[in-house]
Amino acid sequence: MATKTMSAALLLVGATIGISAPASADPSPTPGVPACVYTLSEPQVVQVGAARMATATIAPFPCSGSITPNQSTVCLKPLAGDYRPQCAEGYGPAGAQVYQVYRPGITYEVTGRGCGSTAPQGSVCSSVGPISKTL
Known part of the structure; x- marks a missing residue:
């Protein structure tokens, strides 16, 4: 598991005992400024029909102030070979989930970005990740 911060703080749970944890972008440290926490899952393998796929998710909440995830x-x-990243977008508070063809033994890296709308300021965005895991 490798985690870094891009433009937001990351939250690691259980890192001292080797347990992988999702990354979160914390709300704005400035009191009164609207913000959302975006939680990024680590890559994992799931069964989709007859195919095994690698997947990861991003989910908003909690949010502070008058912000709505949009x-x-x-x-x-x-991270091996000449494979392209796959991205997925979600709108509103539902978050997003991405799927990538599963290749055994390869390390996958997940990154995310979440935005929330405020009035009259527009959108407030933050990035999370990367999180890497060999599947």
């Missing part, structure tokens, strides 16, 4: 993007990239 867009979430999550990208999943195999």
